[in-house]
Amino acid sequence: xxxxxxxxxxxxxxxxxxxxxxxxxxxxxxxxxxxxxxxxxxxxxxxxxxxxxxxxxxxxxxxxxxxxxxxxxxxxxxxxxxxxxxxxxxxxxxxxxxxxxxxxxxxxxxxxxxxxxxxxxxxxxxxxxxxxxxxxxxxxxxxxxxxxxxxxxxxxxxxxxxxxxxxxxxxxxxxxxxxxxxxxxxxxxxxxxxxxxxxxxxxxxxxxxxxxxxxxxxxxxxxxxxxxxxxxxxxxxxxxxxxxxxxxxxxxx
Ligand SMILES: [Zn+2]
Numbered sequence: 084x085x086x087x088x089x090x091x092x093x094x095x096x097x098x099x100x101x102x103x104x105x106x107x108x109x110x111x112x113x114x115x116x117x118x119x120x121x122x123x124x125x126x127x128x129x130x131x132x133x134x135x136x137x138x139x140x141x142x143x144x145x146x147x148x149x150x151x152x153x154x155x156x157x158x159x160x161x162x163x164x165x166x167x168x169x170x171x172x173x174x175x176x177x178x179x180x181x182x183x184x185x186x187x188x189x190x191x192x193x194x195x196x197x198x199x200x201x202x203x204x205x206x207x208x209x210x211x212x213x214x215x216x217x218x219x220x221x222x223x224x225x226x227x228x229x230x231x232x233x234x235x236x237x238x239x240x241x242x243x244x245x246x247x248x249x250x251x252x253x254x255x256x257x258x259x260x261x262x263x264x265x266x267x268x269x270x271x272x273x274x275x276x277x278x279x280x281x282x283x284x285x286x287x288x289x290x291x292x293x294x295x296x297x298x299x300x301x302x303x304x305x306x307x308x309x310x311x312x313x314x315x316x317x318x319x320x321x322x323x324x325x326x327x328x329x330x331x332x333x334x335x336x
Pocket of ligand 1: 201202203212213214235236237238239
């Protein structure tokens with residue numbers, strides 16, 4: 084993310100304070116957005132932190148304009164506020180951390196250790212083996228691509244190998260993402276999806292995750308992902324933050 088997310092020391096021209104019309108009136112959707120963020124069951128601490136900051140930067144920050152009355156890039160202001168940390172020439176960027184934490188992705192359901200017992204069916208009695216599991220494989224939902232871990236014990240390793248062979252034979256579709264994509268659900272304006280995909284990618288590179296890629300099938304907006312068994316989330320009016328394309332891409336400018 085180099086200079087972009089790394090930007091902590093922004094050249095600050097002396098700012099002449101000026102009163103802006105509309106700032107703080109609430110009629111711009113800012114207050115409603117904040118309320119919605121706190122009510123959203125999908126929210127994570129990282130996404131909440133960044134969405135609230137960006138909304139404030141867009142709608143309330145008294146220093147959001149330069150002396151000419153032009154809005155200063157939100158990335159510059161966000162980087163400055165969030166700061167950087169750690170020693171060495173390649174410091175951590177809190178902005179990169181927060182964007183990366185919200186990267187759209189599919190995550191397997193976590194299974195507690197206590198539940199990691201062998202699921203091989205018993206032959207001479209009803210039920211499952213139930214012994215302490217040592218390894219796992221997955222079953223794949225052929226509609227959603229979501230994986231369910233299936234654990235097995237040492238004695239049932241051949242059964243586990245069969246599971247694996249079945250999975251490789253029927254790998255299923257690309258999984259529907261189920262994590263991240265919240266920032267874009269709240270703040271993305273029309274036509275910005277590619278720019279946000281690039282921003283997520285930049286953050287992934289900055290976090291030394293060379294594998295992450297945006298889903299070409301499902302995009303980077305959690306609101307747009309189908310949830311099996313549920314109706315799509317109706318398109319809600321989004322706060323039109325002034326996070327223009329130029330802002331997204333031209334943080335060094
Ligand atoms: Zn077993």
